[in-house]
Amino acid sequence: MTSIDRKAAADVIDFLHRHFPRGWKDWGRDRSVSCTMARKLLIALGHATRAERGAEPLDPPSSPGSLPRMDDTLLALLLVAERDYGFGQGAHRWIRRMKIRNDPLHRDLAASPDVFAFFMELGAVEDGAWTEPAIPALLRYHAALDPLPDFDAVPGLHAFRTNAINEIPEDVAAEMSDILEEERPSLWQLGMMDLLARRWRYPEGWLAASATGPHLLRIPQDALASWMAVELIRTSRAA
Numbered sequence: 001m002t003s004i005d006r007k008a009a010a011d012v013i014d015f016l017h018r019h020f021p022r023g024w025k026d027w028g029r030d031r032s033v034s035c036t037m038a039r040k041l042l043i044a045l046g047h048a049t050r051a052e053r054g055a056e057p058l059d060p061p062s063s064p065g066s067l068p069r070m071d072d073t074l075l076a077l078l079l080v081a082e083r084d085y086g087f088g089q090g091a092h093r094w095i096r097r098m099k100i101r102n103d104p105l106h107r108d109l110a111a112s113p114d115v116f117a118f119f120m121e122l123g124a125v126e127d128g129a130w131t132e133p134a135i136p137a138l139l140r141y142h143a144a145l146d147p148l149p150d151f152d153a154v155p156g157l158h159a160f161r162t163n164a165i166n167e168i169p170e171d172v173a174a175e176m177s178d179i180l181e182e183e184r185p186s187l188w189q190l191g192m193m194d195l196l197a198r199r200w201r202y203p204e205g206w207l208a209a210s211a212t213g214p215h216l217l218r219i220p221q222d223a224l225a226s227w228m229a230v231e232l233i234r235t236s237r238a239a
Contacts, residue, residue, distance in 0.1 A: 003068060009067055012041060015077075016038050019081075034080050035083075037079045040217055044068045045061075046058065070133060073217070074124055089143065140222045165235050169208075172199055176236060192228075196222075197219065
């Protein structure tokens, strides 16, 4: 999976500033998912810096050595775009939304005209349908109030999960063992999610330690990683 290019990065920054017109007063400390994702993107793109209670704008901006992955960027943007009902499932009486076809999980996803146009500009939507590069992010996308997707019904994902479980790198297996030594099972899921955020992506599977870094965004609202975390815990405990 490639990183976004400089033009796409500039488009993302412009979109965020248009979507959050009050700037840091909107996204700097707000704990909503949309604002949290906006912070992550602006920090990754060199336009904000972490602060004690969220983030602060970086002026002048910095030029990051590596830009975030396309799938991580799109997932974060899908969550950002939920703000003010600009993106999600179904129609809303008080806002016009345009349907987008070819969701891999067969959801009725739609976007407001400005969000729709932005996704087209990024290459995530073409002719009213999601493009192939958008599929990994869509598989990971999950709105908070929606039921978890049935990933077992998605062609190819069962085999992908099986391969990931059977081909765990030694250093990852050692970290998983440490996670499962925690006395409180409630911490297992958190530990696995953090591990997956750093070392695992679809469709590649496990990433080499040398392939990790700040270009990988840690996004807790990742439905596919949640599914994998549950499976890794289940199979590891049963072994």
